[in-house]
Amino acid sequence: MPYGYLGQNQPNQTVSNSGVFSITDVAELQSQGKLGGSLELIEEQTASTSATLDFTNLGNYDVHFMTFNNFQADTTTSAGVYGRLSNNGGSSYISTSNYQRAFFRISTAGATGEIRSTTETEFDSFFSIDSDYPSSQGYAYFYNLLNSSKYSFVTFQSWNSVTPWTYFGGFVLPVAETHNALRIFPSVNNFLTGTAKLYGVKQI
């Protein structure tokens, strides 16, 4: 049964979607470790003329959520914003041709395109950046990064301001091992701005 969220007559809350617990529910949920919001911020990183954003603490989750906000390049050269995983806590990042991708893109001008390959050396790409264009934004879900017996999966959607396009689709690094660090980086040059927030999605 769902817990007895109290929706009515609470200040600043709608009747439905209220998510207010009774005192009894609070006590019970807290005892089970289930109390609180379900997106748990692990780390926020803001780029400032930097070439990499490394997340070396992934907590203990099987689903992670990342937001990309206000990403901009420091030059007028277009750069893809890539991702790589590490199996040694961030001492190095995997760059073998094992990354696979499949995503679709649609431009505001009406163009469409299938982007697919099985021999990438990184997650290529979440979106692009170029200082001639506004900033780019997006989000991604990562699955099984810390599971040593599973491949690592990604789904994402983004607003790529270069053109502009929307991208949506996913990536897989088909290597069953623990991936305990994540790097976000531009294909060339540096980030001028950008904030990436990494969340764990609560599990029991």
Next chain:
Amino acid sequence: MSALRLINETKATSVSSLTINNIFSADFDIYQLTIGNDNTTNNVMKLRLVNSSGSAISSSSYDYANLELNASTTFGEDKNTNVTEFRGLYEALEGNYAIVWLFNPYSSSSYSFMLQQSQSFYTTAYPRGGKGIGVLKTTASTTGINIFQTGSAFSYLNVRTYGLRVDNG
């Protein structure tokens, strides 16, 4: 505190069908599901909503449309109207992972709408992603979900349900 509220987590192994009931209520309009699974072969995960009597709705009232995003072959479309379940969530030996959003499943005055995005390793050779929509064209209130497949069993299935809290500000 984030606006997502964990309502339920259910895990199962070696099942071809899993019903999770009493997860939708008047407390939320919008729900997020995270679904992870492995399977012994390629297959298609199917999703039905469960009525207030606890029975999966199997009438021909589901419409869906899904884009298949394949890493090593041309993308495809999977779409149907007036079928008996939502499809478009894939599964395979190396797993499938999906985020599913459900809108108004508990409402007795609105259709139930679905958004999903998934990523699987559909064969031993390449990934297949999915991006899709769906609607259950009935205004009857539903209280849960039924996940199932035909012809094989899930090796592993993990489903978490979250409600999305909304404040007036």
